[in-house]
Amino acid sequence: MLAPLRAGLTYRRAVHLLxxxxxxxxxxxxxxxxxxxxxxxxxxPVSLGLLMVLxxxxxxxxxxxPGVRALEITAARALLGAEVPEPDPATEDAWPARRRAAAWxxxxxxxxxxxxxxxFFVLPSTVGLLLAPWLTMSPLPSGWAxxxxxxxxxxxxxxxLHAVSAGGAVLARLAPRLLGPSEAxxxxxxxxxxxxxxxxxxxxxxxxxxLHDSVGHALTVTTLQAGxxxxxxxxxxxxxxxxLEAIAEAGRTALDELDHVLALLRDxxxxxxxxxxxxxxxxxxxxxxxxxxxxxxxxxxxxxxxAVPAVVSREAFRIVQEGVTNALRHAGRVPVQVRVxxxxxxxELELTNPLGPAAPRAxxxxxxxxxxxERVGVLGGELTxxxxxxxxxxxxxxxxxxxx
Numbered sequence: 001m002l003a004p005l006r007a008g009l010t011y012r013r014a015v016h017l018l019x020x021x022x023x024x025x026x027x028x029x030x031x032x033x034x035x036x037x038x039x040x041x042x043x044x045p046v047s048l049g050l051l052m053v054l055x056x057x058x059x060x061x062x063x064x065x066p067g068v069r070a071l072e073i074t075a076a077r078a079l080l081g082a083e084v085p086e087p088d089p090a091t092e093d094a095w096p097a098r099r100r101a102a103a104w105x106x107x108x109x110x111x112x113x114x115x116x117x118x119x120f121f122v123l124p125s126t127v128g129l130l131l132a133p134w135l136t137m138s139p140l141p142s143g144w145a146x147x148x149x150x151x152x153x154x155x156x157x158x159x160x161l162h163a164v165s166a167g168g169a170v171l172a173r174l175a176p177r178l179l180g181p182s183e184a185x186x187x188x189x190x191x192x193x194x195x196x197x198x199x200x201x202x203x204x205x206x207x208x209x210x211l212h213d214s215v216g217h218a219l220t221v222t223t224l225q226a227g228x229x230x231x232x233x234x235x236x237x238x239x240x241x242x243x244l245e246a247i248a249e250a251g252r253t254a255l256d257e258l259d260h261v262l263a264l265l266r267d268x269x270x271x272x273x274x275x276x277x278x279x280x281x282x283x284x285x286x287x288x289x290x291x292x293x294x295x296x297x298x299x300x301x302x303x304x305x306x307a308v309p310a311v312v313s314r315e316a317f318r319i320v321q322e323g324v325t326n327a328l329r330h331a332g333r334v335p336v337q338v339r340v341x342x343x344x345x346x347x348e349l350e351l352t353n354p355l356g357p358a359a360p361r362a363x364x365x366x367x368x369x370x371x372x373x374e375r376v377g378v379l380g381g382e383l384t385x386x387x388x389x390x391x392x393x394x395x396x397x398x399x400x401x402x403x404x
Contacts, residue, residue: 004161009081013168014161016079018119020112027109069101072108073179080168082175087185096182104178111167122160129153205374218254220325222247246292253289279313280305280340283320287338290324296335297324303342312398315375316340316347322368323351323394329368331355331392349396355387372396 004010069087076082087097128137129149136142229243278286283305287297305313320338327336334354341348369385372394376383381398 001158001162004165005158007165010161010165010168012079012081013172014115014164016075016108016171017112017115017164017167019075019079020108020110021116022112023105024109024113024116064098064102066098068105069097069179072101072104073175076172076175076179080172080175082172082179084176085180085186087179087181097185100178100182104175107174107178108171111171115164115167118160118163122156126153126156129156218250220328222250222254242292246289249292250289277314279310279317280308281313282317283340286317286321286324290328290336295328295333297338298335299338299340301340301342303340305340305342308342308347309400312347312379312400315379316349316396316398319349319372319375319396320351322372323349326368326394327351327353327392343400345400347398347400349394349398351394352388352391354391 073084073087076084129146130153131137132146132149133142133144226243226247229240229247232239283299283301287299290297308316320340324336324338327334331353336351336353339348339350341350372385373383376396376398379398381396383394383396385394386392
């Protein structure tokens with residue numbers, strides 16, 4: 001019974017209810033004014049009706065003003081202890097939200113009005129009952145006949161606080177429904193959350209492809225160069241020197257690529273702050289670095305690669321890079337043929353190599369082949385990969401005008 005007396009939340013809720021009663025006063029005064037004017041019968045009905053329309057419009061308009069909902073949410077959280085979810089910023093001031101905020105204002109004024117009446121009844125009644133045994137207070141008797149009055153006087157404030165606590169609890173439970181996001185707004189927020197998660201997943205997949213294709217290629221070529229240099233360490237020092245230089249260059253390239261990928265992870269990174277990504281214009285450097293490992297790579301390029309859209313050119317470079325890496329990783333130091341054909345509306349890539357002793361079987365491409373399929377799929381292209389005759393063939397067709 002005494003718990004509401006010790007809880008600070010009870011008194012905060014009492015303040016909220018009394019604020020509702022204060023907000024109700026102008027509306028009551030307006031109603032009394034018009035009732036008085038109608039009761040006198042001397043007012044012009046047309047003028048009175050026009051004033052009533054204006055007054056009602058102003059009274060309703062106050063509840064629909066943008067920003068009222070934000071104030072109501074703040075008050076409900078601070079005074080009622082209500083857990084009101086954050087509304088969707090896109091629909092925070094939409095008309096459905098304003099109407100629910102107006103409904104909350106009406107409920108708050110109604111409950112606050114009842115609380116105000118109880119306060120105006122309980123406070124003087126408490127004082128009167130406390131003084132009843134010693135003073136004559138009609139219609140109560142005096143003396144020992146009202147010895148019970150002080151006990152009732154002490155109980156009334158406790159009951160009032162319980163009523164205030166109950167009314168505040170009802171408003172606290174109602175606040176999330178009227179002030180929080182509606183079902184449609186919650187669906188929008190949830191959809192945005194899912195889309196954000198999808199974007200993060202797509203970004204992680206893109207970073208995985210970047211690391212796999214760029215750094216993986218550099219490590220594969222470096223491994224082949226180091227192995228070849230170890231075999232001729234004593235017999236061909238000049239080749240060893242060239243191999244070590246190529247390994248150093250591959251390491252620097254891998255570090256540059258790693259810096260680019262890490263830049264994508266930094267908060268606030270923009271295209272201006274990221275290092276340029278390689279494209280088909282850098283194809284000669286890619287193939288030359290592979291040849292430095294003792295691998296025979298022949299390339300045939302037809303058309304102007306500089307005319308290929310930047311996004312297609314970058315993805316095409318990564319596809320060729322991964323295709324060459326797969327050939328070296330799975331087939332060993334076998335000859336690789338690369339064909340790049342730039343047409344009017346499409347870009348064709350083809351990589352072929354003989355099957356080595358560790359050549360993969362059809363349908364068992366590793367993460368690299370899956371990464372190529374993802375890149376091709378994003379661009380709306382087509383990819384075929386698998387054994388053909390005595391070799392392995394990867395064929396890619398990419399539209400130059402966007403996904404089709």
